Structures are given as C-alpha cells and as structure tokens.
Amino acid sequence: MVKKRTWGVVAMVLAAAMILPLAADARMPMSAEEIAAACIEEMEQISEDTHIQLMTVTNDLVFELENFPEGATIPQAFKLTATESAKIDKLVASGISRIEKVGTKCIAKLIRMDADSFIQGDVATVRSESTQALRDVQDLAQDYGLATLQTLIDG
Amino acid sequence: MRSGRLALAMAVLVGGAAWCAPMVWARGPATPSEVAQECVDDINGLVTSAGLALDEEVGAFDDVLDDLPVGTPVSQYLKLGTSASTRCEKIYKQTESKVNKLASKCVAKLTRLDADPSAFTSVESARESMLGALGTQLRYSSYSNIAVVIQLHADL
Numbered sequence: 502m503v504k505k506r507t508w509g510v511v512a513m514v515l516a517a518a519m520i521l522p523l524a525a526d527a528r529m530p531m532s533a534e535e536i537a538a539a540c541i542e543e544m545e546q547i548s549e550d551t552h553i554q555l556m557t558v559t560n561d562l563v564f565e566l567e568n569f570p571e572g573a574t575i576p577q578a579f580k581l582t583a584t585e586s587a588k589i590d591k592l593v594a595s596g597i598s599r600i601e602k603v604g605t606k607c608i609a610k611l612i613r614m615d616a617d618s619f620i621q622g623d624v625a626t627v628r629s630e631s632t633q634a635l636r637d638v639q640d641l642a643q644d645y646g647l648a649t650l651q652t653l654i655d656g
Numbered sequence: 657m658r659s660g661r662l663a664l665a666m667a668v669l670v671g672g673a674a675w676c677a678p679m680v681w682a683r684g685p686a687t688p689s690e691v692a693q694e695c696v697d698d699i700n701g702l703v704t705s706a707g708l709a710l711d712e713e714v715g716a717f718d719d720v721l722d723d724l725p726v727g728t729p730v731s732q733y734l735k736l737g738t739s740a741s742t743r744c745e746k747i748y749k750q751t752e753s754k755v756n757k758l759a760s761k762c763v764a765k766l767t768r769l770d771a772d773p774s775a776f777t778s779v780e781s782a783r784e785s786m787l788g789a790l791g792t793q794l795r796y797s798s799y800s801n802i803a804v805v806i807q808l809h810a811d812l
Contacts, residue, residue: 575741576741576744576745579738579741579742579802579803582734583734586730587729587731587735590729590731644807644810647807650803651800651804651807654796654799654800
C-alpha cells in the first residue's frame with residue numbers, strides 16, 4: 502500500500518517536472534521584436550478602425566447634404582455640416598491619442614529592455630505615419646463635406 | 657403808431673397766406689402713380705439696406721475667422737458659419753416681412769384711391785423683383801461666400 506502511494510507521488514512529481522518547463526517556456530517574456538510587432542499591429546488596427554469610422558461619418562454627411570429636404574434652410578445645412586465635422590475632429594483626435602499612447606508606452610518599454618534603436622525607430626515611425634495618415638484623412642473628409650455644402654448652396 | 661403796427665401785422669398775415677397757398681396746393685393729395693412710386697422707392701430703400709447689411713455680415717465673419725489661430729478645427733469655423741448664415745437669413749426674413757407689410761399698405765392705399773391697375777402692378781413687380789434679388793444675394797453671395805471663407809481658412 503505504502504509502495505503504491507510512493508510510486509504515485511513519484512509519478513506525479515515526474516509528470517509535473519515534464520509539464521512545468523513547457524508552461525514556463527510558453528510564459529517566457531516576449532522579445533523586443535515581438536513587443537514592437539504587437540505594438541505596431543495595435544496602432545495599425547486603431548488607425549484602420551478610425552479610417553472606417555471616418556468614412557462612415559463622411560459618407561453619411563454627404564448623403565444627408567445630397568438629399569437635403571426641400572423646405573430646409575441653408576443655415577440648417579451649415580449646422581449639419583458643423584455637427585458632423587465636429588464628429589470627424591473628435592474621431593481623429595481620439596484615434597491619434599490612442600495611437601500615441603500605445604506607441605509611447607511601447608517605446609518606453611523597449612527602452613527599459615535596452616532594445617536596439619532600430620526597433621524603437623520602427624515603432625516611432627509607425628506611430629508618426631499612422632497619426633499623419635489620420636490627419637490627412639481628416640482634411641480630405643472636411644474638404645469633401647465643405648465641397649458638398651458648397652454644391653448644395655450653389656444649387 | 658398803433659395803427660401802423662396793425663397795418664404791418666395785417667400785411668404780414670396777408671402776405672404769408674398768399675405765399676403759403678401755392679405750397680398747400682402743391683402738397684395736395686398725392687396721385688395714385690405718386691403713391692405707387694413712393695412705395696417702390698421705400699421698397700428699394702429697404703432692400704438696399706438689407707443688401708448692405710448682408711455684405712457687412714460676411715465681411716465681419718471673414719474678420720472673425722482671420723482672428724482665429726491657424727489650425728483651428730474646421731468644425732469651429734463651421735459653427736461660426738452657422739451663426740453667420742443664421743444672421744443673414746434673419747436679415748432677409750425681416751426685410752421680406754417689412755417689404756410685404758409696406759406693399760400691403762400701398763395696395764390698400766391705391767385701392768382707396770381707386771388707382772389704375774398699372775399702379776398696383778408697379779408695386780407688386782417691385783416687391784417681387786427686389787425680394788428676388790435679395791434672395792439671390794443671400795444664397796449665391798452671402799451663404800456662398802461664408803462657405804468659401806471657411807474653405808480658405810481650412811486650407812491654411
């Protein structure tokens with residue numbers, strides 16, 4: 502009876518000894534490259550999501566202006582454009598803020614890890630390109646809205 | 657002495673009366689065509705003032721945007737544009753109301769004077785054409801220029 506128990510304990514210890522290193526391996530800290538790749542992916546995802554939201558708001562505004570009710574006044578069209586334009590500004594500001602937060606945190610982490618400067622540079626580049634891309638799309642969206650408003654005014 | 661003064665007073669009275677009589681006669685009741693012309697002139701005056709007020713609104717709007725720092729969000733320009741266009745609309749609406757009221761009064765007066773149809777037509781056509789011109793100025797000049805000013809500042 503005692504021998505059986507002993508063998509059972511030994512078997513469990515052996516099994517644990519085999520499994521634990523695998524689990525420990527899975528939980529190994531990420532490399533600098535992996536951290537940078539994850540950050541870049543997150544920033545690109547935020548940028549893409551914001552782009553989609555911007556397109557939706559802009560298309561909705563253009564659709565509403567193109568189908569502006571007959572009896573509605575031009576000041577109402579200005580108001581509508583102002584409201585939607587504020588949404589565009591808010592979306593872009595939020596997207597840029599999130600991207601900068603992710604990028605800045607990531608770079609700080611990479612600095613703490615003493616990662617190669619080119620890895621930090623990659624993250625910084627994606628951060629600045631993503632925010633600039635959002636600003637460019639913001640300008641395009643505002644221009645598109647204003648041009649549609651002008652077309653509505655000019656009849 | 658006293659009779660001299662009396663004679664002088666009499667002379668002044670008679671002279672004054674003689675001088676005033678043609679003036680009173682000249683200011684006698686206006687003819688229907690004069691009434692109609694006066695109405696047209698009044699409508700013209702109202703519409704001209706409104707046109708100037710619209711131009712002033714757009715100019716003031718341009719000045720306000722000039723004073724804002726470069727990089728101000730477009731939505732902010734549009735918000736101010738909404739207020740400016742609303743003020744322009746108010747100028748038009750108020751003028752439209754005044755012109756319509758004035759034209760109605762004129763028509764009533766011409767009716768009492770049993771005026772010729774041409775007198776009514778001149779007032780009505782002045783009302784229509786001047787309000788039409790003001791409406792055109794509102795849309796294609798005021799509103800359009802507000803949008804252009806916004807666009808120009810957004811591109812800076």
